[in-house]
Amino acid sequence: MTPTTIKLENANALAAQWDDGHKSRTSLRTLRDNCPCASCQGETVLLRTYEPVPSPDLPGKYELKKAEQVGHYALQLFWGDGHATGIYTWERLRSLCECEICNGKKVSESR
Numbered sequence: 001m002t003p004t005t006i007k008l009e010n011a012n013a014l015a016a017q018w019d020d021g022h023k024s025r026t027s028l029r030t031l032r033d034n035c036p037c038a039s040c041q042g043e044t045v046l047l048r049t050y051e052p053v054p055s056p057d058l059p060g061k062y063e064l065k066k067a068e069q070v071g072h073y074a075l076q077l078f079w080g081d082g083h084a085t086g087i088y089t090w091e092r093l094r095s096l097c098e099c100e101i102c103n104g105k106k107v108s109e110s111r
C-alpha cells in the first residue's frame with residue numbers, strides 16, 4: 001500500500017491518495033502528536049524504557065514546513081518548531097487517517 005499523491009489539503013490537514021483508491025486525511029495536530037521519533041515516543045533500549053521528555057509547545061509545533069519522501073517507504077515531516085526527526089512509514093500514515101470511513105471503522109471496532 002503506497003500513496004500516489006500527498007499534499008496539504010489545507011493549513012491544518014494532510015491528504016493522501018492511495019494506490020488502493022483510498023483518500024486519507026489527517027490533521028497536522030494528529031500527525032505531530034503521533035510523531036514516531038524516539039524523543040516523542042520514548043524508546044526501549046536493553047530492556048529499559050526511556051519515557052519521552054515532555055517539552056513545552058513551541059510556536060510552530062503544529063505547522064508543517066516541508067514533507068520529504070524517504071526511500072520508497074516513508075515520509076519525513078519538517079515542523080515549524082524545527083522538529084524533523086519523525087519518519088512516518090506509509091503504514092503509519094495510513095493508520096492515522098481520520099476520514100469518515102476510517103473513523104467509523106475505528107468506532108465500530110472498539111464496541
Ligand SMILES: [Zn+2]
Pocket residue numbers: 035036037038039040041083085086
Ligand atoms: Zn518526534
Ligand SMILES: [Zn+2]
Pocket residue numbers: 022023024025097098099100101102103
Ligand atoms: Zn481513511
